[in-house]
Amino acid sequence: MKLKRWIKAGVPFMALLLASPGAQAADLSLQEAINLALTQNTGLKVTQKGEDTAKYALEKARGSNGVSVGLSDTLSTTKNKDSDRQDSNSVGITGKLPLYTGGKNQASIKSAKIGVESASLQTQRAQEDLKLNVIKAYYNALEAQKTVGVRQETVDKYQEHFTNVSQLYAAGSKARIDVIRSQVELSNARQNLIKAENSYELELADLRNYLNIDRSEPLNLTTDFSYLAFDQDMGTCLDYAYRNRKDLLVDKNKLEQQEQAIKEAKAGYLPTLNLSVGLNSSQKFHPSSENSHGATASVGLSWSIFDSGVTRAQVKTAETSRDVAKLNYLKDKEAIDLAVRQAYYNMREAEKRFNSTQDAVHQAEEDAFIAREKYRAGEGLMLDIIDAQEALSTARLNYISAQYDYARYKATVENAMGVELTAEEKQAAALLETDADAALAQSRLGSSNDTTVDSTRKVAEELAGNEGNK
Structure with missing residues (x-):
């Protein structure tokens, strides 16, 4: 592959220079310079x-x-006083799904x-x-x-x-x-x-x-x-x-x-509605052994009817930010x-x-x-x-x-x-x-900072070959 084709393919410029005999200056057109900059x-x-x-x-x-x-x-x-000590273990798993958030989640998305x-x-x-x-x-x-x-x-x-x-x-x-x-x-x-x-x-x-x-x-x-x-x-x-x-x-x-x-x-002015589904298991093991299992399902409504003006302040802040965005435009x-x-x-x-x-x-x-x-x-x-x-x-x-x-x-x-x-x-x-070219060069040359011309030339040739096979 010729140098110009390598450059257009995005092969690292240093590898191209070292791959040339004697590491002589490579010809670089304006378009190739633009492509190189956009690549790396x-x-x-x-x-x-x-x-x-x-x-x-x-x-x-x-x-x-x-x-x-x-x-x-x-x-x-x-x-408790006048009673035996009771030991128990309770395990539960709960799933929640917001059914209605007043449009908050949709606006966020x-x-x-x-x-x-x-x-x-x-x-x-x-x-x-x-x-x-x-x-x-x-x-x-x-x-x-x-x-x-x-x-x-x-x-x-x-x-x-x-x-x-x-x-x-x-x-x-x-x-x-x-x-x-x-x-x-x-x-x-x-x-x-x-x-x-x-x-x-x-x-x-x-x-x-x-x-x-x-x-x-x-x-x-x-x-x-x-x-x-x-x-x-x-x-x-x-x-x-x-x-x-x-x-x-x-x-x-x-x-x-x-x-x-x-x-x-x-x-914040509107209610929220959530669906909750849960499974639970409870085991008492002292002073007696007793197991219980259960399932729950509920729909919860939450509505803040008074928050001392917090929501109103948030709305006014958002409207001000909207006005600033208009002025910036x-x-x-x-x-x-x-x-x-x-x-x-x-x-x-x-x-x-x-x-x-x-x-x-x-x-x-x-x-x-x-x-x-x-x-x-x-x-x-x-x-x-x-x-x-x-x-x-x-x-x-x-x-x-x-x-x-x-x-x-x-x-x-x-x-x-x-x-x-x-x-x-x-x-x-x-x-x-992608940094595929850089990763390939690093894997071929190893972690040492002292790279030889021959090893870098091999990397350039392999990169060029990979590009030619695409």
Whole structure:
């Protein structure tokens, strides 16, 4: 199985790297990075655990409305004045079933069902946010890499210029101050290059963190910027967001849960009806032996006709929580509106900058070339060289920034709209639900932390083989 297929299959990235001869840097596209993050990001695993919690809450709510069985065993000794001591043992088993709870149990079950749906929506939203973070981190790393290239070229140009000025100075055609100034500019350019290289390493570290891979492994990012026009208007984006944002749907669910909480509280005004069935056995063994067996069945009615305002306070508390849920829904809707607008305007601004900076780069290149040639001919000034080179670096950096700003803001707009994962990404995210690959790797490699390349390669090959047999 090829590396790309392994990555799409969700095979641990570290195993793939070590399975390659020499543990060389693996090519990683943007889509593969997204799939990897959805498959093994730790934060996403934590969020997904909320689904399990919600499912258990639903089981608890359903159990409260079902049959409960209790067992009791009592050993007693009684001694009264002027009578012999009596020893006995009583065993009983009782089953209870709530017949009517005033709607409390039903409201609790419905609220728990809504909670399960909300937990799933929260996981989906976390997946969408993770996708956006990976896209940003990936493009940040690419932009930093391109910036390193620009800074390196600037250093090369200043180095070339410094060499030229030194030769002219040695020939007596240039002043010493030109040599000093060119050396200063070369030093400054090297400082910018060092900062750019460090920024690139930081961006790669950020990307590795989202992917949850070895933090020191080399990466070769293969997806470069490609301009894709965004043809939807602002109104369309907002309407889509109102209908599809998972967190807004969660707010609606919370509002419905508060309505159910009000029903639960109001159930305190109503009676409860329970069915009880029991079997009991009693044995007296001192001073005489005597056995008795019996069965009971009863329907019990309980109604609290006065509780000093406790139920009323519970209802008012639930209604207040309902009102808060409404306000939170409106507040989040306003926040979504703002987020969509901000991302949309930023995207359009970056798009305009991208289109306008292309010509600026060509003009700056021509200006820098003319300045260098004039200086060589003895007609230009040192300041012309410096200004032209600085203008060229700025134009190139502006062009790079506009490119990746557009890509990032376009992804931000789609995230703010609540665009769901693609089919391929959902398939990758589904692999997060099980830790089968990690368990297999652990069982093959043992508990030792010192793993060899050969043993890890075997694990990667076995995982790949298992995937191919599916």
